[in-house]
Amino acid sequence: MIIKRLGRNVCLALVLALSIFINFGCASNEQGFDEDFSRYYVGDPLYVQFPFKAGGTYYISQGGHHQSQNYHYWNERYRDLGIYSSMRYAVDIHMIGEAGIDRDVSNPSTLEDFTMFGVTIYSPVDGVVAYVEDGNQDMPPGQRDDENHMGNYLVIEAKGVMVTMLHLKEGSIQVNEGQQIKQGQPIAKVGKSGMSTVPHLHIQATKEDVWYKEPVPMLFDGEFLIRGDKIKIDCSYKDLEG
Numbered sequence: 001m002i003i004k005r006l007g008r009n010v011c012l013a014l015v016l017a018l019s020i021f022i023n024f025g026c027a028s029n030e031q032g033f034d035e036d037f038s039r040y041y042v043g044d045p046l047y048v049q050f051p052f053k054a055g056g057t058y059y060i061s062q063g064g065h066h067q068s069q070n071y072h073y074w075n076e077r078y079r080d081l082g083i084y085s086s087m088r089y090a091v092d093i094h095m096i097g098e099a100g101i102d103r104d105v106s107n108p109s110t111l112e113d114f115t116m117f118g119v120t121i122y123s124p125v126d127g128v129v130a131y132v133e134d135g136n137q138d139m140p141p142g143q144r145d146d147e148n149h150m151g152n153y154l155v156i157e158a159k160g161v162m163v164t165m166l167h168l169k170e171g172s173i174q175v176n177e178g179q180q181i182k183q184g185q186p187i188a189k190v191g192k193s194g195m196s197t198v199p200h201l202h203i204q205a206t207k208e209d210v211w212y213k214e215p216v217p218m219l220f221d222g223e224f225l226i227r228g229d230k231i232k233i234d235c236s237y238k239d240l241e242g
Contacts, residue, residue: 041217048124090204127158151194
């Protein structure tokens with residue numbers, strides 16, 4: 001198995017340095033698709049900043065231009081709702097620990113047992129907050145809210161593109177509708193609200209409308225992320241998160 005790595009360093013006011021390594025090909029192409037094709041996308045991309053700064057390893061569980069890489073790309077549930085096409089370039093981001101899993105114990109009994117629950121999310125773009133919904137319960141381990149798919153969510157309009165983030169932690173959203181925000185600004189925390197089996201961030205971009213317009217591919221710090229990619233942030237931003 002060949003693992004390709006891209007590295008970059010970003011310094012923040014001489015306080016902390018951020019190293020991001022994206023590991024391509026971690027799944028060793030086991031699913032029988034052409035990885036180069038799964039990194040293919042249609043249309044002009046939206047350049048976004050990776051929405052996390054806390055030290056750790058982040059894992060892309062869903063993402064790519066192929067249904068074997070990204071269940072959002074073609075899903076009967078979403079097709080029946082008429083929204084599957086808008087989700088084609090959606091990405092699900094998890095955080096994994098040293099054991100390579102998203103939890104601290106094998107059988108989590110609380111949400112705090114999950115590595116990513118409560119991790120701060122930073123705005124991936126400059127823009128205006130278009131929609132906010134908060135107040136939905138974070139579902140306990142083993143449960144999900146099938147009636148309220150989105151859970152707590154936040155939508156940012158950036159030059160006519162709607163950037164939508166779902167399953168946010170109850171009471172964690174720090175911005176209001178109509179507010180102008182900057183890329184890199186803290187906006188919310190990862191939760192498990194809505195139709196979410198484990199704490200993670202679902203993020204997608206669409207033209208003009210959240211669900212019923214064309215999907216927009218996102219380049220995270222210049223990279224089109226697909227299932228199996230890992231992003232490692234070497235330092236911790238806990239002091240900055242306050």
